Amino acid sequence: MTKAYLINPNELIRDYNEVIDEAQKKTFFTVGIELQKEEIDNLQTYIDKLSVQRKEFAEKNNGNEANLIYCFERLAMIIQSELKMLVSLKEDEMAQAWDILVDCQVHLGTVIRNYPFESDHLEHYLNRLHSYEKTLFPKMIFNSYGGFVKQSHCSICKSDYGDCDHIKGKLYNGEMCTRNITEVELEEISVVENPANKHCRVISIETNGIKKDVLTLREISTKS
Ligand SMILES: [Zn+2]
Structure with a gap:
């Protein structure tokens, strides 16, 4: 935990917190879908900025800095994906919402394993993603x-x-x-x-010759 950085990690964390605090006000199902879409774009601007910074450090082989920026860039992408998942649910794109959630969980796991600071808040965030899985989606096979x-x-x-x-x-x-x-x-x-x-899940169930989507329970037409 005593890595030396060419940048001030506290400044990076402060900027990150500022952006994320604003974004997290929108990560509730009740928030207007247009505001959530707007926030997805705002986050993209921040992600692009970090990406440029990360590549600059990488070119100079400043690996510690590049790795640290990777973590914040990825965390911002995860919050952005959480918003995308909520938008997908509202737009009745249930399979897409599931895939986004699974990607969020996987990416957060890898950030936690590489994060150089205390990561209790990230563990809490992982629990939040787990709650989504358990309350928004049926038990999957x-x-x-x-x-x-x-x-x-x-x-x-x-x-x-x-x-x-x-x-x-x-x-x-x-x-x-x-x-x-x-x-x-x-x-x-x-x-x-x-x-x-x-991602490898059973997507339909068949009972009495009728095939249904496991997420929506809507009949899947087999005629074509
Ligand atoms: Zn290799």
Whole structure:
């Protein structure tokens, strides 16, 4: 926690808090949809500004600064996505709302793992996202894919994953390392309650020959 920075982290945090306090006034379902859309645009301006700053530090190999800015940039994107989820719900785009929420949870998890300061408030935020999942959406059934990865590479240096020292989920000079899987031998698909990937979900149920969307319970037309 005693990293030295070329920038003053307190200033970065102050700016961030100012933007986020304003945005979080709009992250309630009751707030006007047009105001939420406006706030999504406001946040984009702030995100773009941080992105430029992050790339400048990365070019000079100031990794600590670039990584720190990445965290705030990503957090602003998560709040922006929370607003997008609320807008999607209001616009009756339920599957999209679910996918946005899942992405928020995944991204917040990675920020928490890389955040250099005390992160209790981020844990609370993760709980807030979990509450959305439990109260806004029905209990879902997920699929889990078991298989053998035949080819994957590191997003940072493009080597075969495992041949380099980069670790997925960690930040390097302002970029997140991911393991990009390009070829997999599928062995089994199983139904699970706690999946690794909540995007892999059962999307329809069929009873007495009638197929329904699990989120909306609307009949899915099979005629085409
Ligand atoms: Zn690598």
